[in-house]
Amino acid sequence: MSETLLVIGNRSVSVWEASAVAGLVLLLLTCWLAARILKQMRSRAKTEDQAAARIHELESHLSELLKTQGEMTGRMQTMAEVFGSRQTDMMRAVNDRLDGMGHKIGASMSQTSQQTHEGLRQVHERLAVIDRAQRTISDLSGQVGQLQSILSNKQTRGAFGQGRMEAIIQDQMAPSTYSFQSTLSNNSRPDCLIHMPNGAPPLAIDAKFPLEGFNFLKGAETEEQFKQAQAQFRRDFTKHIQDIREKYLLPGETQDTAFLFVPSESVFAELNERFEDLVQKAHRARVVIVSPSLLMLSIQVIQAVLRDAKMREQAHLIQAEVGHLIDDVSRLNDRVGKLQTHFSQANKDIDQILISTDKISKRSRKIEDLDLGEQNGKETDQASTAPLMSSRG
Structure with a gap:
């Protein structure tokens, strides 16, 4: 009223x-x-x-x-x-x-904000991983001058190569995706096994690169010494490639390809420049020679394969969530119409x-x-x- x-x-x-x-x-x-x-x-x-x-x-x-x-x-x-x-x-x-x-x-x-924060957190984690990798590369480049003295001793050289390889793998991969010094059915023990997804055989990595002949080659003063060192290095390298093929390439138990880790970028460059025939022989034997940077790149590729496999395993869950999201959008559209x-x-x-x-x-x-x-x-x-x-x- x-x-x-x-x-x-x-x-x-x-x-x-x-x-x-x-x-x-x-x-x-x-x-x-x-x-x-x-x-x-x-x-x-x-x-x-x-x-x-x-x-x-x-x-x-x-x-x-x-x-x-x-x-x-x-x-x-x-x-x-x-x-x-x-x-x-x-x-x-x-x-x-x-x-x-x-x-x-x-x-x-609120849900969108939480998802955005989660995405930013993952980006920061990835950037932190990249920063650590860059710091690792910087540290490695600063230690190149000391590499020759370290590689002069066989035991020290083996421990150094093993440590470099383990540091790279531990920094890049989850603990459940690799194992060190595992024993195969023929009682051989590769330095590292990378576990592949979907029940596929693991990938073997060897870190014992034969550098005795290579060191003799670098220290040769005469033409005769150079030829002898070159012949010695070829024999040692060929035998090591043959040992990797026989010990680590087991059908059905490991991958048909193995990695030979070289702990120095300079040695890897020298090998590819002067001994291209040995590199090709290793490829024919299904042995891939990798330097620290190539090992990190290979691990990133393996990580992408692992992520893809995990995504495929979770595909049905993602499809179900997308279906629920579509239903929610349809209900929201109906309610807005009402x-x-x-x-x-x-x-x-x-x-x-x-x-x-x-x-x-x-x-x-x-x-x-x-x-x-x-x-x-x-x-x-x-x-x-x-x-x-x-x-x-």
């Missing part, structure tokens, strides 16, 4: 005030009209019967006007109550929908309410127009004085 119906100047007029003013104005107008007519009829009436009949007619008219005014007031009160109830229900429904949408959007944004329908219905109800309030405003302006009442009074006076004029004539 406190809803604003119209504004006059700086004052807001409510439905109740408008109905009260309209009733009061109608009552005063009716009383004034009745008093004036009664006064004229008493002064001009010819007989008491005519005056009583006129008074009775006026009283009937007054009763009908009061009845009409009461019905109008009741209808306006009913419309105001209906309008307030519908507006309250509409606001409650809109607030409920907005709260639900806000909760869902907040949950979605919410749009509710908004459309609410807009239609508001349009109907505005039409009703416009009609009420027009009827209130007609009631406030007093000129209509004065014009009706003048017409009644003319009708009542016409018989008197004719009788006097």
